[in-house]
Amino acid sequence: MAGAAGTALCLNWLVFGRLGDGQGWFALLVSTYLTFLACFFIATADRYGRLVATDRTITVVVVSAGGVVLAALASLVIFILVLGLKALRPGFFTSDQTGITPLLPSTEGGGSHAVVGTLEQTALSLVLSLPLSLGAAVFLNESRSRWRRPVRIFVDAMSGLPSIVCGLFIFAVFIQPHAKDAAIFGFNGLMASLSLSLIMIPTITRTVEVVLRLVPDGLREASLALGASRARTVWSVVFPTARTGMTTAIVLGIARCVGETAPLIYTAFGYDLMNANPFNGSQEALPLFVFRNVQKPDQTAIERGFAGALVLMVIVLALFALARYLGRDRTRRAAPSRRWRPRAPRPTQEVRP
Amino acid sequence: MDAETPVASPPRRPRVVVDEPARVDRVFDAVTFWSGFSVLVLLSIVGLFLLTSSGDSLGQTGLWTFLTRVEWRTDVQPARIGVLGLLVGTVVVAVIAVVLAVPVGVLAALFITDYSSARLRRVLIGLVDLLAAIPSLLFGVWGFVLLSNQMVPVSRWISDHFGWIPFLATEPNRDLTGSMFIAGVVVGIMVLPIITSVAREVFSQAPPGEKEAALALGSTRWGMIRTVVLPYGKGGIVGGTMLALGRALGETIAVALLLPQVPLVSKNILEYGGATVSGFIATHSGGDPFTVSGLMAAGLVLFIITLGTNMMASVVVSRSRSGVGVEL
Amino acid sequence: MTTITVDRARSNGTHPSPTPRLVELIGGPPPGAAAIEARGACAWFGDRLVLESVDLLMPAGQVTALIGPSGCGKSTFLRLLNRMHELVPGAALDGEVLLDGEDVYRHGRRAQEVRTRIGMVFQKPNPFPAMSIRDNVLSGLKLAQIKCHDKDGLVEQSLERAGLWKEVRDRLHQPGGALSGGQQQRLCIARSLAVHPNVLLMDEPCSALDPTSTRRIEETIGELRHQVTIVIVTHNMQQAQRVSDHCAFFLAEENEPGRVIEHATTTKMFSTPDDRRTLNYVEGRFG
Numbered sequence: 001m002a003g004a005a006g007t008a009l010c011l012n013w014l015v016f017g018r019l020g021d022g023q024g025w026f027a028l029l030v031s032t033y034l035t036f037l038a039c040f041f042i043a044t045a046d047r048y049g050r051l052v053a054t055d056r057t058i059t060v061v062v063v064s065a066g067g068v069v070l071a072a073l074a075s076l077v078i079f080i081l082v083l084g085l086k087a088l089r090p091g092f093f094t095s096d097q098t099g100i101t102p103l104l105p106s107t108e109g110g111g112s113h114a115v116v117g118t119l120e121q122t123a124l125s126l127v128l129s130l131p132l133s134l135g136a137a138v139f140l141n142e143s144r145s146r147w148r149r150p151v152r153i154f155v156d157a158m159s160g161l162p163s164i165v166c167g168l169f170i171f172a173v174f175i176q177p178h179a180k181d182a183a184i185f186g187f188n189g190l191m192a193s194l195s196l197s198l199i200m201i202p203t204i205t206r207t208v209e210v211v212l213r214l215v216p217d218g219l220r221e222a223s224l225a226l227g228a229s230r231a232r233t234v235w236s237v238v239f240p241t242a243r244t245g246m247t248t249a250i251v252l253g254i255a256r257c258v259g260e261t262a263p264l265i266y267t268a269f270g271y272d273l274m275n276a277n278p279f280n281g282s283q284e285a286l287p288l289f290v291f292r293n294v295q296k297p298d299q300t301a302i303e304r305g306f307a308g309a310l311v312l313m314v315i316v317l318a319l320f321a322l323a324r325y326l327g328r329d330r331t332r333r334a335a336p337s338r339r340w341r342p343r344a345p346r347p348t349q350e351v352r353p
Numbered sequence: 354m355d356a357e358t359p360v361a362s363p364p365r366r367p368r369v370v371v372d373e374p375a376r377v378d379r380v381f382d383a384v385t386f387w388s389g390f391s392v393l394v395l396l397s398i399v400g401l402f403l404l405t406s407s408g409d410s411l412g413q414t415g416l417w418t419f420l421t422r423v424e425w426r427t428d429v430q431p432a433r434i435g436v437l438g439l440l441v442g443t444v445v446v447a448v449i450a451v452v453l454a455v456p457v458g459v460l461a462a463l464f465i466t467d468y469s470s471a472r473l474r475r476v477l478i479g480l481v482d483l484l485a486a487i488p489s490l491l492f493g494v495w496g497f498v499l500l501s502n503q504m505v506p507v508s509r510w511i512s513d514h515f516g517w518i519p520f521l522a523t524e525p526n527r528d529l530t531g532s533m534f535i536a537g538v539v540v541g542i543m544v545l546p547i548i549t550s551v552a553r554e555v556f557s558q559a560p561p562g563e564k565e566a567a568l569a570l571g572s573t574r575w576g577m578i579r580t581v582v583l584p585y586g587k588g589g590i591v592g593g594t595m596l597a598l599g600r601a602l603g604e605t606i607a608v609a610l611l612l613p614q615v616p617l618v619s620k621n622i623l624e625y626g627g628a629t630v631s632g633f634i635a636t637h638s639g640g641d642p643f644t645v646s647g648l649m650a651a652g653l654v655l656f657i658i659t660l661g662t663n664m665m666a667s668v669v670v671s672r673s674r675s676g677v678g679v680e681l
Numbered sequence: 682m683t684t685i686t687v688d689r690a691r692s693n694g695t696h697p698s699p700t701p702r703l704v705e706l707i708g709g710p711p712p713g714a715a716a717i718e719a720r721g722a723c724a725w726f727g728d729r730l731v732l733e734s735v736d737l738l739m740p741a742g743q744v745t746a747l748i749g750p751s752g753c754g755k756s757t758f759l760r761l762l763n764r765m766h767e768l769v770p771g772a773a774l775d776g777e778v779l780l781d782g783e784d785v786y787r788h789g790r791r792a793q794e795v796r797t798r799i800g801m802v803f804q805k806p807n808p809f810p811a812m813s814i815r816d817n818v819l820s821g822l823k824l825a826q827i828k829c830h831d832k833d834g835l836v837e838q839s840l841e842r843a844g845l846w847k848e849v850r851d852r853l854h855q856p857g858g859a860l861s862g863g864q865q866q867r868l869c870i871a872r873s874l875a876v877h878p879n880v881l882l883m884d885e886p887c888s889a890l891d892p893t894s895t896r897r898i899e900e901t902i903g904e905l906r907h908q909v910t911i912v913i914v915t916h917n918m919q920q921a922q923r924v925s926d927h928c929a930f931f932l933a934e935e936n937e938p939g940r941v942i943e944h945a946t947t948t949k950m951f952s953t954p955d956d957r958r959t960l961n962y963v964e965g966r967f968g
Contacts, residue, residue: 055573062468065460066477069549072542073484076495083498135388143385144770151389158396160663162603164631165652169399171638172406172645198399201392218807222869225765226876227797228824229374231381236823240811252486259488262605262631265638287490291606294494302498309494313487320486324479367725367773372764372792 037061077313084310087303092311096284097272102296106303113274114289114308117189118315120278121268121285122257124193129200130250136201137208142234159202166198167263175267189278192268192285196257204253211245212238248327255319259312261287286312407650410434410643419650425616425633427644434647436630436654438616442533443629443655445622446608447601449537450544455594458548465549466556467578478553485546493607496539501611504535508623520620528625536611536627540604544597551596551670555589556582588673595666599659608632630655703877704835707828710798711781714742714910715879717762717799721776723938724757724766732757733938734776737929739880744902744911746921746947749931750967754939755914758931759882762912763799764792780880797825799880800873800909805889806865808857808872815853817868821876835875842908843871844901863894867901874909881905883913887920899924918963922951930959 037057045053092110100109136155140148170191178185185191215238223233239246264270269282270292286308293305374382411419414434422435465477511534512523523529559582567577583590609632616628634648703712717739724732732754739745747755760766762778764785777784785795808817818836822829829835836853840846845867849860857868866886873881883902887895902911902924915921921928928951929944943956954960961967 051573051576055575058575058578059468062460062464065457066464066469068457069461069481069484069545070477072545073480075499076487076491079495079499080491132388132392135385136392139385139389143382143389145382145386145389147386147390147393151393154393154396156663156667157660158392158399160599160603160656160659161396161399162605162631162652162655162659164603164605164634165403165656168634168645168648168652169402172649173402176642176645198395201395205392216807218803218805219809221765221768222801222803222807222809222872223820223824224768225763225796225801225803226821226824226873227793229378229381229793231375231377232824232826234381236820237809237811241809243811255486256488259490261488261490262609262635265635269638287488287606290490290494291610294497295610305494306498309491313491316486316488317483320483366775367723368775368786370767370774370786371788372767373789375791375793 033064080306080309080313083303083306084308084313087300087307088310092307096274100272102298102300104300106300106307109304111284111286111289111304111308111311113271114284114286115311116274116276117192117268117271117278117283117285118258118287118312120276121189121192121196121264121283122254124190124278125196125200125257126250126254128193129197129204133201133204134208136205137212138234140205140209141212142230142238155202155205158198159206161198161202162262163199163260164262164265166195167266169198170195170263171266183280186280187267187269187282188280189268189275189283192264192283193278195263195267196260199260199263200253200257203256204250207249207253208246211242211249214245215241244327248323251319251323251326255316255323258319259287259316261291264288265291286315403649403653403656406646407653408646410647410650413643414647420654423616423618425647427640427647432643432647435616436651438618439628439630439633439651440654440658441618442612442616442627443602443631443658445533446537446540446612446627446629447598447604449534449622450541450601451594451598453538453541454545454548454597455590458545458593458597459552459590461545461549462552462556463578463582465553466559467574467582478550481546481549481553485550489543489604490606492539492543493610496535496542496607497610500539501530501535504538505529508532508534512623520622523621523623527621529623531611531613531625531627533612533619533622533627536608536629537622539607539611540601543604543607544601547597547600548590548593551593552586552590555586559585588670592666592670592673595662595669599662599666602655602659602662603631604629605631605635609635704829704831704838706822706835706877707830709827709877710879712877713879714908715781715798716741716779717880717910717912718779719758719762719776720779722758722761722778723775724754724761725771725773726769727771730938731933732761733940735941737941737944739910739912740927741879741910742907743926744906744913744924745927745929746925747912747914747929747931748916748918748921749939749942749962750933751916752939753931753933755931756884757939759801759884759912759914762880763801763882764795765801767792793825797821797827797876798878799882800876800878802866802869802873802881802883802886804885806862806869808860808865808868810856810858812857813854814849814857814860814868817857818871818875821872825876827876839871839875840868842874842901842905843867844897844904845871861894863890863897866890866894866898870898870901874905878909880910880912883911885914885916888916895920918951918965922947930954930956930962932958932962 037060040060041053041057044056087106089107089110091107093112093115095110096113097109136151139145140152140155174185174194175187175191179187219237219241220233223237224230228236264285264287268285268288270288271282271284275281275283290305290308290312293301293308296302296305413431414422419435421437422433423438424433424435425438426433461481465474465481469477508523508529512521516522563581563585564577567581568574572580608629612627612629612632613625614628614633614636615626616633617626619626630651634652637644637648640648719735719737722732722735723730735758747758749755757766761774762785766772766774774786778786780795780798784790809820812820815836818839819832821827822832837846837850840849845864848864849868857865860868866889870881870886887898890898899920902913905911906926913924925947927944928947930942930950931939932942933939943950943954943959945954950959951963954963
């Protein structure tokens with residue numbers, strides 16, 4: 001097997017020396033890979049027959065596909081880490097872009113205004129959307145209303161709303177016609193939170209609903225059979241059982257919200273200085289900070305943008321890790337056995353179309 | 354039913370039983386109903402508003418003209434706006450993304466479900482979920498700063514060797530950065546985790562009995578996958594693809610960074626140029642009411658397309674054998 | 682009224698074991714076991730009649746076993762008794778269910794109140810996974826808004842009555858899901874007993890358990906006899922014979938709703954039943 005692989009590799013060197021006609025690394029990679037596969041197939045077929053060779057070759061292909069996914073992830077993380085660390089200094093969290101000119105090194109100035117904006121906007125949108133989405137999720141799963149179907153269809157439809165349209169919608173409804181009348185309808189953090197809520201509501205509703213659905217019906221029956229009202233059942237039995245799953249769902253919803261850029265362009269607008277008041281005046285947010293800076297022509301701005309990207313990535317990773325931690329299967333650590341046990345449900349990663 | 358009841362016992366009417374809900378239950382019902390209902394109302398408002406405010410520009414331009422005109426100019430009187438140039442770019446980028454991502458994603462899903470050990474599997478599932486949680490902005494800057502330059506020789510190589518395929522040809526000395534191909538590659542990596550996780554979900558539900566039966570008949574692992582897992586997961590693959598397509602169509606920030614966002618219909622996907630609906634909206638903020646109305650109309654068209662794609666995805670998945678328990 | 686039923690139960694009993702003094706509850710059901718009687722009970726799922734004209738008296742303080750092949754409406758009948766039937770979408774019913782002589786379906790009577798008085802143990806043990814053993818026992822109080830000044834005493838007494846106290850006294854704060862299947866089921870029994878129900882319904886409580894756990898549950902039923910009226914659905918003839926005072930045989934002919942073919946004392950049902958089908962069933966010739 002190793003011999004076959006070795007032969008294949010040797011052959012590759014010969015072949016790609018002729019095929020790779022100086023067109024960059026990608027061409028080399030593709031031709032190497034293909035010839036490697038061919039050689040591997042021939043070598044294995046010679047020894048074990050075609051059936052086994054097909055099987056083994058496919059194994060190689062499948063493993064390399066897994067490798068591609070990992071490579072993409074690793075490349076992204078390392079790239080942002082390397083470029084971000086270049087400009088990221090503790091000062092990033094204490095200063096804004098006051099007095100920054102393109103000539104100053106990228107380690108000067110910071111993104112504290114962006115961090116504050118992101119925190120405020122995310123918190124506000126969470127406050128705005130959480131009660132509604134929890135209520136809607138409970139409605140979809142625990143009631144017997146005839147309106148469940150239409151609500152479900154609309155929630156599903158809403159989760160397909162392109163995020164940029166959410167921002168544009170808020171802009172057209174509030175900011176454009178009313179900005180002259182009141183600052184609260186100008187470009188500000190609140191408007192950003194409203195548009196983020198439009199994204200968050202369907203996301204959280206859907207994931208929480210999935211989690212609630214995983215709570216075994218037997219528990220609801222047991223509670224009702226003890227003389228509980230339906231409200232009590234949901235509050236004292238369903239919610240505690242689904243608690244880990246629900247927190248995971250909500251944390252992942254926050255993670256999504258933190259990284260959203262598109263809706264902010266039309267609502268928070270972006271600002272280079274600290275504005276801690278989300279109700280008045282345009283405000284920065286981390287994604288906007290990154291988006292605006294990497295597009296600037298000067299190298300230092302791009303580096304600052306990457307410092308922001310690194311902070312954003314760390315926040316998202318931290319939220320993701322938190323979600324994993326909260327959603328970990330606590331029951332698994334109890335004595336392993338095959339007895340029936342209602343597991344605290346865990347949502348799978350919700351994918352927002 | 355009545356016909357089946359024996360004549361001896363005439364059909365009986367059930368007794369009407371009422372259980373007066375407790376006060377907490379009445380409050381509970383009201384609260385949950387109104388939150389569910391207000392979500393419904395909220396979306397109706399968004400939809401209606403999109404419709405009415407698109408009305409201005411659509412009324413002036415005409416729906417058909419709007420849908421079929423390529424150019425978007427608001428600096429002339431009367432403004433000439435159309436969505437075709439944007440739509441073509443949107444669809445091309447999304448299709449490139451999905452075409453590239455589907456094989457890799459499906460194979461990666463196979464790797465996770467059928468080729469890795471239980472421990473590695475858990476790690477990999479976590480990593481794919483992580484990949485899905487990374488904001489598209491980060492993919493965007495990654496593609497914008499790193500991949501964009503790295504891909505130029507690739508594009509050149511493709512056009513040199515496959516230039517005989519019409520849409521892969523490039524004119525000499527054209528800029529090959531900022532092409533729809535590169536945007537497609539970046540968006541493809543972005544939708545990779547979606548396809549992988551949906552495919553993984555259905556593959557992992559493939560009946561173990563049938564898998565063991567295939568292996569017991571002397572089939573190789575690949576034979577087992579080909580005869581059991583892939584047919585079983587077909588619906589999931591198609592559904593995941595549609596879902597990824599929906600996401601790719603709506604992707605904003607990465608394409609806003611990568612493409613010049615000038616509407617045109619070009620058949621040279623490897624060359625500089627291209628625009629997508631969402632990217633175009635993102636780069637044209639702060640316009641006059643008419644522009645915003647036009648952008649709204651473009652957004653509405655995009656929304657309808659993504660909605661259709663997503664609905665088809667859920668229908669395909671729920672109709673397939675494997676899709677019953679799969680959450681999209 | 683309830684005192685009389687308790688007395689009758691005691692005088693009836695073969696065991697002289699006295700009813701223990703129960704920990705006092707505020708707002709709980711009236712004390713003692715209560716007779717429960719179905720009169721002309723019918724049940725539908727949608728348009729399908731699954732149970733027709735069941736008349737059955739389950740005497741206070743005694744164990745009544747419902748036997749019969751699968752799908753003959755035993756479980757439906759059981760759920761009819763404590764108004765769980767109406768929770769199933771499309772379910773309907775007719776007839777009366779008298780608890781202590783009063784119709785539980787009487788207009789204006791609340792299902793919650795009925796269910797507090799009639800406890801239920803399900804086929805699969807279903808302790809609340811998010812609660813500790815202690816909280817599981819006390820969950821009925823919380824869920825039905827019943828107060829108790831001596832919660833520790835109530836926990837001990839309920840677990841004692843369910844025969845679980847000795848096994849779990851040192852780990853009351855561990856999650857209920859960490860117990861074995863049989864222990865979980867007894868925890869569910871303790872949970873039901875904690876609100877001092879007048880009737881306890883058991884829907885095949887041992888079908889998911891191994892023989893040893895089954896025996897423990899049967900012992901528990903034996904100890905609870907006289908304290909509370911027990912109605913148990915079982916597929917196990919020996920079990921019915923071992924634990925019950927009365928038996929009712931349910932049967933659904935093909936394409937027909939379930940009916941009670943015969944009911945009598947357990948001794949009679951298993952030795953000289955009136956109906957051939959009963960004899961065939963108890964002797965294991967079908968079902």
